[in-house]
Amino acid sequence: xxxxxxxxxxxxxxxxxxxxxxxxxxxxxxxxxxxxxxxxxxxxxxxxxxxxxxxxxxxxxxxxxxxxxxxxxxxxxxxxxxxxxxxxxxxxxxxxxxxxxxxxxxxxxxxxxxxxxxxxxxxxxxxxxxxxxxxxxxxxx
Numbered sequence: 001x002x003x004x005x006x007x008x009x010x011x012x013x014x015x016x017x018x019x020x021x022x023x024x025x026x027x028x029x030x031x032x033x034x035x036x037x038x039x040x041x042x043x044x045x046x047x048x049x050x051x052x053x054x055x056x057x058x059x060x061x062x063x064x065x066x067x068x069x070x071x072x073x074x075x076x077x078x079x080x081x082x083x084x085x086x087x088x089x090x091x092x093x094x095x096x097x098x099x100x101x102x103x104x105x106x107x108x109x110x111x112x113x114x115x116x117x118x119x120x121x122x123x124x125x126x127x128x129x130x131x132x133x134x135x136x137x138x139x140x141x
Contacts, residue, residue: 073113077123082135085110
């Protein structure tokens, strides 16, 4: 009986992945059609233009919406009454379900956010037991 649940879950995952692959293949076909149209347009204006000279433009994957990482950092620090960068990294990796190979990059992004928030007087940094901890800055009235 337990096997049927396992099989059922695996079949569902298989179907999901097949759907994603089909979606990606359709997107690739559309992009190739667009490239073909643009290439033909270039050739209309300059029949001798060497299309092989066109360099690939790398696209960076966006894992966060505008200011989302900053919001997540502030919320976590506020909820936990302080945190270190490793705690923040683990929390955000889990919250966004990001793959472990992005950990170094996400850590760097969090570090930048923390520096900006300290500079803006939103949070403060204190060192406890040799570890930098960040907390929301308390305003004196």
